[in-house]
Amino acid sequence: MIEAWxxxxxxxxxRVMVGQAEALRLMLAGVLAGxxxxxxxxxxxxxxxxxxALAVSLGLGFKxxxxxxxxxxxxxxxxxxxxxxAFRFVPGPVFTQVLLxxxxxxxxxxxxxxxxxxxxxGQVTVDGETRPLEAPFFVVATQNPxxxxxxxxxxxxxxxxxxxxxxLGYPDAAEEVRMLERLRARHPIEALEPVxxxxxxxxxxxALAGLRMEPELVRYVVDLVRATRDDPDVALGASPRxxxxxxxxxxxxxxxxxRDYVLPDDVKQAAGPVLAHRIIVRPEVRIxxxxxxxxxxxxxxxxxxxxxxxx
Amino acid sequence: MKALLPVAAAFWLIALEPRLxxxxxxxxxxxxxxxxxxxxxxxxxxLFGLYLFWGLELRPEAFGDLTLRLQLAGRLxxxxxxxxxxxxxxxxxxxxxxxxxxxxxxxxRPEAAVVGLGLAAWAYWNFWYLRAQHLERGADxxxxxxxxxxxxxxALGLAALVGLSGWTPLAAPRAAMVPVPSRGALETPxxxxxxxxxxxxxxxxxxxxxxxAALPGWVDALSRYAAVLAAVASFLLLLVLARIVWxxxxxxxxxxxxxxxxxxxxxxVLISLLFWMAWYGFxxxxxxxxxxxxxxRPVPVTAPAVSAGAEPAExxxxxxxxxxxxxxxxxxxxxxxxxxxxxxxxxxxxxxxxSRAHEAEDPLSGGAGVRRRTERxxxxxxxxxxxxxxxxxxxxxxxxxxxxxEYAHRIAVREPAxxxxxxxxxxxxxxxxxxxxxxxxxxxxxxxxxxxxxxELEKGEET
Numbered sequence: 001m002i003e004a005w006x007x008x009x010x011x012x013x014x015r016v017m018v019g020q021a022e023a024l025r026l027m028l029a030g031v032l033a034g035x036x037x038x039x040x041x042x043x044x045x046x047x048x049x050x051x052x053a054l055a056v057s058l059g060l061g062f063k064x065x066x067x068x069x070x071x072x073x074x075x076x077x078x079x080x081x082x083x084x085x086a087f088r089f090v091p092g093p094v095f096t097q098v099l100l101x102x103x104x105x106x107x108x109x110x111x112x113x114x115x116x117x118x119x120x121x122g123q124v125t126v127d128g129e130t131r132p133l134e135a136p137f138f139v140v141a142t143q144n145p146x147x148x149x150x151x152x153x154x155x156x157x158x159x160x161x162x163x164x165x166x167x168l169g170y171p172d173a174a175e176e177v178r179m180l181e182r183l184r185a186r187h188p189i190e191a192l193e194p195v196x197x198x199x200x201x202x203x204x205x206x207a208l209a210g211l212r213m214e215p216e217l218v219r220y221v222v223d224l225v226r227a228t229r230d231d232p233d234v235a236l237g238a239s240p241r242x243x244x245x246x247x248x249x250x251x252x253x254x255x256x257x258x259r260d261y262v263l264p265d266d267v268k269q270a271a272g273p274v275l276a277h278r279i280i281v282r283p284e285v286r287i288x289x290x291x292x293x294x295x296x297x298x299x300x301x302x303x304x305x306x307x308x309x310x311x
Numbered sequence: 312m313k314a315l316l317p318v319a320a321a322f323w324l325i326a327l328e329p330r331l332x333x334x335x336x337x338x339x340x341x342x343x344x345x346x347x348x349x350x351x352x353x354x355x356x357x358l359f360g361l362y363l364f365w366g367l368e369l370r371p372e373a374f375g376d377l378t379l380r381l382q383l384a385g386r387l388x389x390x391x392x393x394x395x396x397x398x399x400x401x402x403x404x405x406x407x408x409x410x411x412x413x414x415x416x417x418x419x420r421p422e423a424a425v426v427g428l429g430l431a432a433w434a435y436w437n438f439w440y441l442r443a444q445h446l447e448r449g450a451d452x453x454x455x456x457x458x459x460x461x462x463x464x465x466a467l468g469l470a471a472l473v474g475l476s477g478w479t480p481l482a483a484p485r486a487a488m489v490p491v492p493s494r495g496a497l498e499t500p501x502x503x504x505x506x507x508x509x510x511x512x513x514x515x516x517x518x519x520x521x522x523x524a525a526l527p528g529w530v531d532a533l534s535r536y537a538a539v540l541a542a543v544a545s546f547l548l549l550l551v552l553a554r555i556v557w558x559x560x561x562x563x564x565x566x567x568x569x570x571x572x573x574x575x576x577x578x579x580v581l582i583s584l585l586f587w588m589a590w591y592g593f594x595x596x597x598x599x600x601x602x603x604x605x606x607x608r609p610v611p612v613t614a615p616a617v618s619a620g621a622e623p624a625e626x627x628x629x630x631x632x633x634x635x636x637x638x639x640x641x642x643x644x645x646x647x648x649x650x651x652x653x654x655x656x657x658x659x660x661x662x663x664x665x666s667r668a669h670e671a672e673d674p675l676s677g678g679a680g681v682r683r684r685t686e687r688x689x690x691x692x693x694x695x696x697x698x699x700x701x702x703x704x705x706x707x708x709x710x711x712x713x714x715x716x717e718y719a720h721r722i723a724v725r726e727p728a729x730x731x732x733x734x735x736x737x738x739x740x741x742x743x744x745x746x747x748x749x750x751x752x753x754x755x756x757x758x759x760x761x762x763x764x765x766x767e768l769e770k771g772e773e774t
Contacts, residue, residue, distance in 0.1 A: 212746060212747065214744075259742075261742060261745045261746030261747065263714065264715075265714045265716045301712050302712065304711035
């Protein structure tokens with residue numbers, strides 16, 4: 001059921017997005033797992049297009065916010081305005097289902113943190129009044145890892161709220177040719193039709209709970225996360241929230257593959273996107289070129305996969 | 312499931328003497344322990360059997376006698392040691408290394424051979440059962456040499472301790488507290504054994520058989536062996552009952568894997584009960600005739616006098632003839648068996664209805680035509696994959712951090728001749744290992760892929 005839904009959505013998105021099948025799969029896993037995605041890549045790789053195509057294909061409400069240094073929290077959450085003798089709440093762009101936070105690291109930490117409540121709890125509090133967001137609520141944030149001037153790196157607490165961090169990368173030559181041919185006329189995203197709706201997405205998210213995950217695989221997830229904490233090159237390892245995120249993402253990947261059980265391969269595939277952005281490498285080894293992704297790779301090579309004991 | 316326990320408890324209470332109720336209830340209540348400890352209770356079944364068997368002597372007056380008290384303490388302690396050691400081994404892979412522990416029974420007396428055989432049968436039963444369990448899980452099943460060595464040493468040590476203490480576990484229930492005749496006494500039946508205090512299973516001193524002419528040695532020996540056989544029979548009975556409870560407590564598919572063999576167990580129960588009834592006459596442990604049921608004449612115990620300090624013997628009640636006792640016992644057995652059968656059938660029916668309801672609800676099951684997926688078949692698939700890993704180990708071992716999929720991919724690249732078979736086996740293995748059960752066809756296919764891999768490997772070695 002989930003596999004068919006995935007095929008349908010992926011086919012639709014691929015009408016406008018060429019060569020990002022893996023990123024799309026992981027983003028859909030993020031949607032299923034009820035998490036948020038941070039797209040990190042250089043400009044022009046299709047981050048915005050992918051997020052928009054996904055929102056349209058899923059039939060979800062979509063809003064885009066360009067994050068700038070002068071963006072205020074109320075610009076996101078909304079404000080109470082005095083109108084006709086009473087305060088009336090004017091909802092901000094966060095009141096949607098897919099929010100594209102473009103170049104999120106250009107806004108001040110104060111504005112960035114205005115998203116925390118929405119991302120973690122699916123609600124927004126303005127002037128002491130809490131308003132729920134419509135489910136499913138999915139934040140796709142983008143940031144440019146190269147151009148760091150005038151940016152405010154996301155705080156750890158906010159990074160931890162992102163289920164996945166993905167890098168799209170450049171398409172290969174054949175894919176780029178295909179893209180040019182396809183986008184010769186007007187951009188097809190204008191003609192993209194939804195192939196799902198919010199109710200279906202919610203039912204898919206609920207179906208995820210029925211997946212089987214062997215206790216030994218759960219232990220494998222925990223061992224992986226703990227291995228990042230024990231790594232001598234790491235100043236801050238992955239949190240217990242990271243373990244939860246890894247488990248849910250692995251389950252979502254299994255569901256997208258049409259399985260009702262999780263494989264260790266699902267965990268391995270999810271490990272990089274889920275864990276790397278939550279790990280802080282020690283500064284002294286960072287300057288030697290050690291990255292968080294390498295720490296995750298080391299953990300994957302150090303932790304035994306549960307299979308059969310040979311004695 | 313636990314709702315059946317009060318029913319079972321009621322049967323135990325009917326079948327046992329009141330003074331044995333606390334132990335029986337304690338054993339039954341122990342089944343409320345967490346699931347992971349229940350397995351140890353099966354190992355504890357023999358101890359419970361010992362309790363019931365020798366518990367017949369747990370009467371207040373026994374505690375006034377220092378010798379009896381020491382003997383009792385020795386029995387309970389050594390029984391507990393055996394249990395604890397077996398249970399300890401049970402947590403390890405080579406738990407059946409506990410088998411040598413039972414060799415101690417052979418070191419004590421000739422009659423011990425019979426008890427030893429019973430214990431060996433029990434040990435073999437456990438061995439078979441555990442082997443099946445391991446194979447189901449696809450786990451390794453072999454004896455760890457260190458555990459075996461420890462078991463042998465422990466057995467010898469225990470035997471030495473038991474030998475030094477002078478305790479023997481082999482007295483028949485009616486004469487359990489009596490100094491046991493020596494080997495010589497058995498070999499030369501004309502030599503009178505020391506005057507015994509003959510106690511009935513109910514704890515009262517029973518009248519000793521009337522003095523009579525000495526019987527031939529073989530009759531005496533047969534009589535004694537029959538007494539021990541009755542003990543073994545009751546022991547087996549308890550064991551089988553514990554097994555039945557255990558199997559009923561096993562969840563879902565795992566329970567029915569051994570169903571055909573349970574018929575053998577049922578036959579064992581019947582035979583055991585016949586022995587038991589023939590010995591005791593009544594299920595509740597009344598004053599039976601003991602070996603007299605088997606021997607043509609009373610056992611040649613020539614000294615009926617009650618030893619000093621012991622309670623006086625009560626007059627013998629007019630006991631019915633042994634066919635009458637057997638019939639009485641059979642009636643009790645029939646009632647018990649019928650009640651158990653009704654409970655068992657009700658339970659099986661409930662399970663059947665529930666599994667059908669689940670099949671109807673589960674869209675993946677495919678309804679009534681679904682193939683039977685069991686843990687046993689899953690165990691075969693896992694065993695095949697394990698054998699594959701072992702076969703590949705000298706040639707292209709799997710690193711611990713590699714998933715089955717990654718490993719198959721690596722083999723396919725390095726050994727193209729193996730690719731198809733390895734992928735075939737891996738695709739069968741993954742859903743079983745991480746997803747649950749398998750059916751007969753999958754298990755057979757996994758084994759076929761394994762044979763093909765082995766054949767390819769052998770071919771490769773030849774060339």
